[in-house]
Amino acid sequence: MDKYTEDKFLWGVATSAFQLEGSPHADWSSWDTILSEKPEITNHYELYRKDLLLLNDLGVNAYRFSLEWSRIQPHERTWDETAIAHYVEIIETLVKSGITPMLTLHHFTNPLWFAKKYPWHEDASVDIFLAYVKKIVAVVKDVQYWITFNEPYVLIIAGYFEGCIPPATCSTQLGVKALVNILKAHAAAYDIIHAACPNAKVSVAHNMAALAPWSKWNPLDNLLARFARHFYNQSLIDAFATGQLRLKLPFKEQMRFSVPIKGKLDFFGVNYYTRIHMRFNPFKKMGVEMRHLDIDGHGLTDMGWEIYPRGLQKMLKFASTLNVPLIITENGIATKDSHTKIQFIKRHIDLVEHCKIKHGLDIRGYFYWSLIDNYEWLNGLDARFGLYKVNFETLERTPTSAATYYSYIIKNRKF
Ligand code: FCB
Secondary structure, three states, rough: OOOOOOOOOOEEEOOOHHHOOOOOOOOHOOOOOOHHHHOOOOOOOHHHHHHHHHHHHHOOEEEEEOOOOOHHHOOOOOOHHHHHHHHHHHHHHHHHHHOEEEEEEEEEEHHHHHHHHOOOOOOOHHHHHHHHHHHHHHHHHOOEEEEEEEEEHHHHHHHHHHOOOOOOOOOOHHHHHHHHHHHHHHHHHHHHHHHHHOOOEEEEEEEEEEEEEEEOHHHHHHHHHHHHHHHHHHHHHHHHHOOOOOOOOOOOOEEEEEEOOOOOOOOEEEEEEEEEEEEOOOOOHHHHEEEEEOOOOOOOOOOOOOOOOHHHHHHHHHHHHHHHOEEEEOOOOOOOHHHHHHHHHHHHHHHHHHHHHHOOEEEEEEEEEEOOOOEOOOOOOOOOOOOOOEEOOOEEEEHHHHHHHHHHHHHHHHO
């Protein structure tokens, strides 16, 4: 029997290095002024041993985390072996505790030198990234689950279309070029990882959102939502299935690229948070206006995102057309209210169960975002996603009742 099919369901939590530990060498550090006041964020880089114990307290059997590339390669020709040893120690600690690591190689941030000299829209970026991947696979043992890139589309839309995160380049043309390069880098990284660990399971983590028309009676809003669903959710899935990336933006010709990613996927990582309503508005960038509406009465999160659990089911159904196992690599809520956090977790996990048991979808894991409160890219320290609350003055971590609830779920849900 395929070893994979007898694997246990992965119950995990997800984090990213930069959001917990910052990095003096990352492009993002010179981007956000909040970080000059709190560059170490939760200081996980020093406190990691304590934080890893929280995983045991929770009872998770898996942990998704990322390597901060800019710590590992702070300058173009410098590898920081101490930083590499630090991450290797994290992996060894997890394995000793019986916790399956899921390793993300790229989670939004780049080394500053890379961002300046080889931004993703430059073709040279691919080989530079692959040198980092080779360095990592040479030292990392015992990792079966790999995420090459976290949310490539978020990186491109926010970084190039909207220009609200680094590299803050407002050019769809360069954004599309960057996306193609990232997908090429994924394909080559997939092969590098497999050559070193034949048993590896490699994916990206794809942010998927339920996208709906602002007014369901308005044909233009409907058309736009259809375009957006194809662009944002579907085009990557199609590219993994066919090797063809087809992108259609409003008022633009369809673009088509051959990308070498066909079949370069052992499972599919889905990050799901919310539903977005959209309409045409000629005064907005690319003619699109978006907002969150509390239509089903589940409320909005502290970041104003609609709580829409049913969207997770829809996304999992879309993704299941790939015919590879699915893992929910992120799902979570920013709220200071533990009761709301518990309701969110319950509703989403009920749906995972429904999709798996009733609809037979091949879902292999669920990772709650996040273990502890951390730095949220555009919202600073106020978006409280953690199962553990962090006091950003004292750096003390305190369990919320959502942590107790999640532990209870893990013990009692038998998928
Ligand atoms: C996701 C990101 C993750 C975190 C959550 C809230 O899109 O992957 O880093 O910021 O949103």
